[in-house]
Amino acid sequence: MxxxxxxxxxxxxxxxxxxxxxxxxxxxxxxxxxxxxxxxxxxxxxxxxxxxxxxxxxxxxxxxxxxxxxxxxxxxxxxxxxxxxxxxxxxxxxxxxxxxxxxxMPRSPGEKLRRWIAAQTIPFPTRFRLAALLGRFGKMLRPLVPSSLRPMLDLVPDQIPPAQHWPVVTPAHGERRARVALLAGCAQRVLDPDINTATIEVLTRNGVEVVMPAGQGCCGGLAWHTGDLEAAQAFARRNLDAFPSDVDAILTNAAGCGSAMHEYHLVLCGTPDEARAEAFRQRVLDVSVFLQRLGLRERPAAGARPLKIAYHDACHLANAQGVRREPRELLRSIPHVELCELADAQICCGSAGTYNLDQPEIAGSLGEKKARAVIATGAEVVASGNIGCLTQLRVHLAKLGSPIRVRHTMQVLRDAYEEEGC
Structure with missing residues (x-):
């Protein structure tokens, strides 16, 4: 009944x-x-x-x-x-x-196991790195792996970049214009740690002191979007405690993380921490928004080679945070850059946190369509602001044999500075 x-x-x-x-x-x-x-x-x-x-x-x-x-x-x-x-x-x-x-929610044993493995590894960089390395060996035994776990193996990259570490405080170059705290992320630290390095380099070059709070953890987005409220609340509280109040902003360079932190008031709704979460989320900004508002003190000089870049709107940047203009303007600040828009730009690439694991057929179809839209632009590089999107694009561009490079907006900007030898 x-x-x-x-x-x-x-x-x-x-x-x-x-x-x-x-x-x-x-x-x-x-x-x-x-x-x-x-x-x-x-x-x-x-x-x-x-x-x-x-x-x-x-x-x-x-x-x-x-x-x-x-x-x-x-x-x-x-x-x-x-x-x-x-x-x-x-x-x-x-x-x-x-x-x-x-x-x-009724779940099969295979679903429960896959969700448990994801929850116990992805939000924890050390565990996730180990799991990714083990997954490379698991690929060789794929026929023996339960079907519910095979989507996890399919997403394991062939190469895991070396770990990178960042100081708690990186001082600004020259006169300090601002002081910010940066979320390090979890999956991003394993799959592409250079994104954080590039973000810090671009910020400090433009007079921003960067604090990387030692006590921070996962944003809680993966837990929140899969319904694990208890875990999401624990992650949120950890970050509320870890991030300092004496900064001009709390920055994220992963759209999914920024979106999750903007929803801390929902995650902690009805708890004693709700008001604290509301105040916290008001201070969270995507790095592209912060930089565009602050203004680039150092722009890449003319002389950088011409570059055709396709820009992909991460859903949790464009839809969840309303950020579309700022990353585009930062990319256009690079001399000789031609910025290309994608067909059906508003349609998700299919990454969406753990969606690739839970709905691999739909995710795969969306990923292939997005990759084909990128190829159709004739661009040399595709830029975006979320590690999930970047990973999805890499996988599907590689499947289609495309040489298009996949880069975070901050990596493109950092690379332009380095090309000119500033």
Whole structure:
């Protein structure tokens, strides 16, 4: 027998979800923006459809098992938010729903194992590095690996770059114009640690002192977006304690991390830390936004060779944080750069945290389409602001035999400085 779930038993997150549900007028403007609707063509795999499903589960008119496959297939890309004329805060619904329903979600043993491995490795750089190295050997034994774990092996890169380490404080070059704290990240520190190195070099070159708090940890985004509320809260509290208050901003160079930190008020909703989380998130900025507002003190001089760059909007930068203009303007500040836009730029590349692991077919299809859109520009380099997107692009460009280089916006800017010999 189905029973209505009283909203009051869901706590403050339940009230947040109810508001999001009530805001939707079911107009359907979100359908064209939704990647899973484009892939699957089903009403229930749209934001509008999922809102109906989640509402019915909460009201007790639909079993959770009927809604779960469609909720699981949501990328959380938030492309529906800018497309929505009613301003439905979809982010206030999808992650809270997953968190509150997690204890009731039926999972196969293989799914549980894969999710547990991801949760115990990706947010912890030392463990993740070891897991990635072991995964390279696992590829040789792929036929013997359970099918539920094979998507993890498929994403293991052929080479793991050496670990890099950064001082707690890196002083500004010349006169100090600002002081910031930088999130080091977790997966990024293993898959492409040079992104942090490039970020620090660009910031300090432009008069910014960079603090890398020793006590920081994972942003909690992977846990939050998969419904692991307890882990997400623990990560959030750790960062609330670790980051200093005597800085001009808290910077991120990974869109997913920045988006997660902007949702700390939801992660800690109804707890004694909610007000602290609200104040914290107001100080979080993507590095491109901070640099564009501050203004580049040192611009790459004319003489850098002409370069054609395609720019890919990371969903959690463009949709979740509304950051589109700033990284483009930074790239255009490099002399002789031609910036190319992608066809269907608003459509997710399919990375979306652990989505590649949980929905490999949809993720693979989206990744190939995005790679083909990049190739169609004729660019030499594709730039983006999120490690998940960069990894996805590398995998699918390589599968298509493309030589296009995949770089973070900060790496492109750092490379331009180095080319001119500044």
């Amino acid at each position: 189905l029973h209505k779930i009283p909203t009051e038993t869901l706590g403050p997150l339940g009230a947040t979800m109810t508001h999001a549900v009530e805001t939707c007028v079911h107009c359907g403007f979100c359908l064209a923006a939704c990647p899973t609707y484009r892939e699957l063509g089903q009403e229930m795999d749209t934001p509008r459809g999922r809102i109906v499903l989640m509402k019915e589960v909460l009201e007790g008119t639909l079993p959770l098992a009927a809604a779960q496959p469609h909720v699981d297939r949501c990328l959380g890309c938030l492309a529906c938010e800018p497309a929505c004329p009613s301003g439905v805060p979809y982010r206030d619904l999808i992650s809270p729903f997953r968190a509150l329903m997690k204890p009731h």
